[in-house]
Every structure is written in structure tokens, then in C-alpha cells.
Amino acid sequence: MPQYLVCNYMPDNFDPSTVTEARIEEIHALNREMIAAGVRKFACGISPAANAKTVRKQADGKAQVTDGPYAETKEHMGGFWILECANMDEALKWARKGAIACDVPGEVRELLFFPAPEK
Numbered sequence: 001m002p003q004y005l006v007c008n009y010m011p012d013n014f015d016p017s018t019v020t021e022a023r024i025e026e027i028h029a030l031n032r033e034m035i036a037a038g039v040r041k042f043a044c045g046i047s048p049a050a051n052a053k054t055v056r057k058q059a060d061g062k063a064q065v066t067d068g069p070y071a072e073t074k075e076h077m078g079g080f081w082i083l084e085c086a087n088m089d090e091a092l093k094w095a096r097k098g099a100i101a102c103d104v105p106g107e108v109r110e111l112l113f114f115p116a117p118e119k
Contacts (some may be wrong), residue, residue, distance in 0.1 A: 001084050001085070001086060002084070002085060002086075002087065002091075002110055002111070003041065003082055003083065003084050003085075003110070003111040004082070004083050004084075004085055004088070004091035004108055004109065004110050004111065005080055005081075005082060005107075005108070005109045005110075005111060006080060006081045006082075006083055006091060006094060006095045006098055006106060006107075006108050007077050007078075007079065007080040007081075007106055007107050008077070008078050008079055008080070008098060008099070008102045008104045008105070008106040009075040009076065009077060009078060009104055009105050009106060009107070010048075010075060010076060010077075010078035010104055011074065011075050012049060012073070012074055012075060012076060014048070014078065016048075023101075023102075023103065026101045027101050027102060029101070030097050030098060030101040031043060033097075034081065034083065034094060038084075039083045039084055039085055039090075039094060040081060040082075040083055041081075041082040041083065041084055042081070042082040043079070043080065043081040043082070044079060044080065045078060045079035046077060046078065046079055046080070048076070049068070049069045049073075049076035049077075050068070052067075052068055052069040052070075052076075053065050053066070053067060053068075054066050054067075054068060054069065054070045075105075078102075078104065079102070081094070081098065082111070088108070088110065091108050091110075092108055095107075095108045
């Protein structure tokens, strides 16, 4: 069955201390619903984009590490779910609930799996 990344986006100036207990409970309720439906494989929030490191291959074949996210944006990924759903429509059903529970926009992408390297 296909798996999907359902992520949410936070503004760059998002302050986690402003999240209310009611919002947290709404997100927990959605997680419990996803678990009961058997679609949630994994979920978590991630640290602010200001904590990100970007790694780029250089012409000499080495990798350079720089501070900050890869892209300059006004918002960044704040958390995500990995869901196993029958199709994109089902994943979007859950993403709509996530956008409401988290009160932020998000994105849905199917995960692509390639053959294992040892094969």
C-alpha cells in the first residue's frame, strides 16, 4: 500500500510556546484517530528552520555544511506524518484534518521506494 508524507508548514517567526493545551489536544486526538484507523506509521514535529544545516556536494567531491535551511522561505516544515493509505484521496482526507488540527497549511507527497541496493 502506498505511503505518504503529510507535512505542515509554520511561519519562520513561529513561537512554539504559543501553542495552547487545546491545540495540542486537538493534534493528539487526530493522532489517536489515525492510529485507530491503522494509517499512521510515524509522526513528529521538527526543530525550527533556524536550527537546520544544509549539506552540499562541492566540485572537489567533498561536502560543505552551512547553517540554515536549503531554501530561503517565509515558512518551513514544522512537523510531519508518514501515513499508509490506499491512494492520494485518502491521504488528502487526513491532510485536511491535519491542516485543521494544526491550524497551518501543509503538503502531501507520495513516498517513492526504489529497489534495495543489495539487489
